[in-house]
Amino acid sequence: MPEIRISQPVPQPEPAPASEPAAAALAPEPSTIRRFLLARGNSAFSDYLFKVLMVLCALSIFVIVLLIGYELVVQSRLTWVQSGIKFFYTAFVDPDTHLPQYWDPVNGHFSALPFIYGTLVSSFLSLLLAVPLAVGVAVFLTEMCPGLLRAPLSFLTELLAAIPSIIYGLWALFVLVPLLRQYVNPLLVKTLGWSGFFDDSNPTGLGYFASGIILAIMILPIISSLTREVMTAVPHSQREAVLALGATRWEMIRTGVLRNARIGIVGAIILGLGRALGETMAVTMVIGNTPEIHRSLLANGSSMAAVIANEFAEATSDLHRSALVEIALALFIVTIIVNAFAQLLVWAVTRGTPSQAR
Amino acid sequence: MGVSIEVQNLNAWYGANHTLQDINLNIPANHATALIGPSGCGKSTFVRCLNRMHETNPIARVTGSVKIGGRDIYEDAKPVEIRRRVGMVFQRPNPFPTMSIYDNVAAGLKLNGFRKRHELDEVVEKSLKNSALWDEVKDDLKKKSGASLSGGQQQRLCIARALAVDPEVLLMDEPASALDPVSTSKIEDLIFQLKSQYTIVIVTHNMQQAARVAEKTGFFLNGRMVEFDSTHKIFTNPSDKRTEDYITGRFG
Numbered sequence: 001m002p003e004i005r006i007s008q009p010v011p012q013p014e015p016a017p018a019s020e021p022a023a024a025a026l027a028p029e030p031s032t033i034r035r036f037l038l039a040r041g042n043s044a045f046s047d048y049l050f051k052v053l054m055v056l057c058a059l060s061i062f063v064i065v066l067l068i069g070y071e072l073v074v075q076s077r078l079t080w081v082q083s084g085i086k087f088f089y090t091a092f093v094d095p096d097t098h099l100p101q102y103w104d105p106v107n108g109h110f111s112a113l114p115f116i117y118g119t120l121v122s123s124f125l126s127l128l129l130a131v132p133l134a135v136g137v138a139v140f141l142t143e144m145c146p147g148l149l150r151a152p153l154s155f156l157t158e159l160l161a162a163i164p165s166i167i168y169g170l171w172a173l174f175v176l177v178p179l180l181r182q183y184v185n186p187l188l189v190k191t192l193g194w195s196g197f198f199d200d201s202n203p204t205g206l207g208y209f210a211s212g213i214i215l216a217i218m219i220l221p222i223i224s225s226l227t228r229e230v231m232t233a234v235p236h237s238q239r240e241a242v243l244a245l246g247a248t249r250w251e252m253i254r255t256g257v258l259r260n261a262r263i264g265i266v267g268a269i270i271l272g273l274g275r276a277l278g279e280t281m282a283v284t285m286v287i288g289n290t291p292e293i294h295r296s297l298l299a300n301g302s303s304m305a306a307v308i309a310n311e312f313a314e315a316t317s318d319l320h321r322s323a324l325v326e327i328a329l330a331l332f333i334v335t336i337i338v339n340a341f342a343q344l345l346v347w348a349v350t351r352g353t354p355s356q357a358r
Numbered sequence: 359m360g361v362s363i364e365v366q367n368l369n370a371w372y373g374a375n376h377t378l379q380d381i382n383l384n385i386p387a388n389h390a391t392a393l394i395g396p397s398g399c400g401k402s403t404f405v406r407c408l409n410r411m412h413e414t415n416p417i418a419r420v421t422g423s424v425k426i427g428g429r430d431i432y433e434d435a436k437p438v439e440i441r442r443r444v445g446m447v448f449q450r451p452n453p454f455p456t457m458s459i460y461d462n463v464a465a466g467l468k469l470n471g472f473r474k475r476h477e478l479d480e481v482v483e484k485s486l487k488n489s490a491l492w493d494e495v496k497d498d499l500k501k502k503s504g505a506s507l508s509g510g511q512q513q514r515l516c517i518a519r520a521l522a523v524d525p526e527v528l529l530m531d532e533p534a535s536a537l538d539p540v541s542t543s544k545i546e547d548l549i550f551q552l553k554s555q556y557t558i559v560i561v562t563h564n565m566q567q568a569a570r571v572a573e574k575t576g577f578f579l580n581g582r583m584v585e586f587d588s589t590h591k592i593f594t595n596p597s598d599k600r601t602e603d604y605i606t607g608r609f610g
Contacts (some may be wrong), residue, residue: 147416237452241516243414245466245523246442255469259456 069332076326078318079110087326088112103291103307105315110323112330114291118208118301119331122283123276125212125297126219131269133216134223135258141224142231143253154228161221169285172214177286180213181205185298199296206288209297214282219272226271230264230349231257267345274338278331280305304331360557361427361526362387363408368422370403370412377403379581381422385574390553392568392589393561395578396604401561402449404578405529408559409444410437427526442470445520449532451512453504453519459486459495462504462515466523481522489518490548510541517548521556528552530560534567546571565605569593577601 030038079087091100092109102111141154185205188198234257242256258265288300289310302310304327315321363385370378378400385391393401406412407420410431424431431440453462461468463482472478482499486492491514495502504515513533520528530549534542542564549558549571562568568575569589576586577598585592585601596602603609 235452237448237450238454240411240414240448241452241454241519242465242469244409244411244441244446244448245469245519246438246440247469248438251469255454255465259454262456 065336069329072325072329072332076322076329078322079326082319083110087323088116088330102293105311105317105320108317108319110319112304112323112327114293115302115304115307115327116330117293118287118303119277119305121208121297121301122211122215122287122303123273125208126215126276127269127273129213129216130220130223130272134220134268134272135227135265137220137224138227138231139253139258142228143257144249154225157221157224159221160217161225165218165279165281168214168218169282172210172282172286176213177205177210179205180210185209188298196295197297199298201296202288202299204288204300206286207296207298207300208287208294210286211283211303212297214286215276215279218279218282219275222275223268223272226268226346227261227265230261230268230346233264233349234260261349264346264349267342267347267349270338270342270345274335274342277338278305278335280309284309304328359526359555360388363527363557363559364423364425365408366423366425368404368407368424369420370400370407371419372403372415373417377581378407381583383576383583383586385557385559387557388554389574390549390558390560390572391574391576392572393559393576393578394563394565394568394604396609397563399578400581401576401578402531405446405531405559405561408527408529409441409446411441411446413437442466442523443525444527444529445523445525446529447513447516447520447531447533450536451509451516453507453512453515455503455505457504458500459502459504459507459515460499463518463522465519470523482518485518485522486515488521488548488552489514490544491515491518508541510537510544513537513541513545514548517545521552525556527557527559530558532561532563535563542567565593577604579604 083090087110089111091102091111091113092104093099094101101107101109102114103109137153137157141150141157145153181204185198186200188209189200192198193200238260239252239256242252247255283303284306287303287306289302289306290300291302291307292300294301308324308328308331312321312324315324365381365383365385368378368381369376381404393404395401403412408424408426408431412418412420420432423433426440426444429435454465457465460482463485464478467478467481483492483496486495491511494511495507495515504512507515513536517528517533534545537545546567549560552558553571553573560568560572572589574586575589575592577584577592577596577600579600585596585598587597591597592601593605596605
């Protein structure tokens with residue numbers, strides 16, 4: 001067999017040359033395999049190289065995040081210098097009409113408020129819709145699903161996460177929005193219109209509600225698969241303990257499983273929130289893209305991600321561009337914090353509960 | 359007060375594995391009955407058939423009849439109501455880690471919708487006294503979590519939790535096998551005191567433990583019950599050669 005050298009052996013004093021005569025004195029001849037392995041040396045250099053490469057890979061993540069952060073800070077300086085923290089909560093009030101002008105690139109008035117509002121409203125709406133459904137799916141899959149159905153069902157839920165957001169956006173635009181416009185929204189206005197959250201001023205079917213629904217569908221797989229994971233991490237003995245007390249199936253799930261997994265479930269929900277906050281394409285397509293603030297969920301609005309996607313290419317003035325970057329910076333910071341917090345919670349649960357360890 | 363258990367032609371399977379074969383025995387009320395035998399002989403499966411926990415495993419199957427207090431638990435009862443009458447203590451202590459000591463003991467009652475605060479306090483105190491844990495935990499009943507106790511205390515907490523629902527039968531599946539000798543002797547003292555009020559069935563690997571706490575002992579081997587008699591007879595003059603071999607340590 002020819003010599004195969006993955007790495008050059010570093011110059012080394014003793015093993016190969018020194019041991020050969022010694023070995024020859026005792027045994028007749030070292031075997032081919034032994035000679036081959038001895039010739040490889042101690043492989044210290046290749047080990048070192050591997051370590052350096054991996055550290056560089058890991059460091060690149062930090063570098064990328066830092067560069068993004070740095071760039072966002074630098075690019076948004078203009079707005080920061082002009083409006084400071086007020087950028088996030090005030091509006092320019094038109095002296096003639098006394099109406100607030102949140103976002104007027106032509107006259108140079110910029111405020112992030114309607115976008116923050118739109119992002120928060122659509123995200124929390126999506127949590128409201130997705131969380132019960134996702135937890136329900138997870139409970140069914142871990143606790144009561146017949147084995148035959150489990151694999152296809154969990155595959156389908158995971159598949160939802162793999163669909164590109166533009167597809168969701170198109171589906172929302174051509175299927176969901178007409179459906180809302182014709183059937184759901186009129187019904188909501190009729191039954192819940194008194195609350196002020198549903199009024200019929202917007203005939204398009206677009207708006208916060210439509211984006212909330214599409215976001216709910218998009219974050220459902222994340223929440224349900226993570227919830228499933230933390231529920232599976234609950235030791236079986238906990239379920240038996242509750243069952244032995246005479247619990248029904250629901251009581252067992254509530255006391256023995258959900259209660260023990262609650263921190264992880266909260267983590268899963270926050271992770272879903274993180275995705276909802278940053279989601280751009282699908283939301284841009286259905287939220288209506290008007291920089292206004294409305295109480296009605298059926299009204300048009302805009303979100304932080306949506307305004308950046310919509311206007312960045314057309315932003316001609318420096319101030320306009322800098323305002324958009326500042327919105328991006330705010331979104332960047334919020335999503336990083338939300339995600340880190342969520343991962344921490346999920347990790348806290350799945351690393352092994354104390355009762356299991358004993 | 360405890361009730362007697364009559365088992366007739368009990369067979370149990372895990373998948374294709376016939377783990378219990380034609381078990382027949384009568385367990386007397388208000389006594390402790392020990393089940394001994396080597397690992398995998400079916401004694402744990404047997405006690406799990408007495409509160410229908412066996413069937414919580416999807417591949418498990420049971421035939422035959424088990425009458426607890428004269429009522430056939432497989433014919434005319436649902437698992438949930440059986441488990442409200444038959445308490446169980448598991449091999450490994452399994453308190454609820456997210457609940458306080460108090461809530462752990464009250465869990466069975468709260469689960470079933472029992473909400474009378476004052477009576478709940480009394481039940482918790484009585485159960486913890488019965489399980490000889492009261493003095494050690496009375497000061498932080500609601501402060502400490504069930505998981506913060508030591509292993510032996512956790513197991514006594516689990517006994518208190520089982521006692522709180524005032525069961526007619528108490529099943530114990532190797533309750534002391536995960537504990538140190540001191541905790542073990544506490545659990546044994548406990549069984550000794552409790553057996554006048556409850557029918558206790560205890561599975562154990564430890565033959566001295568069976569001899570110390572039980573009036574009756576059954577010996578299981580390979581899914582069959584080889585011998586069931588008074589503990590004294592089993593340990594001094596067994597009728598079956600296999601029982602003798604086992605208790606004298608020749609195998610198992």
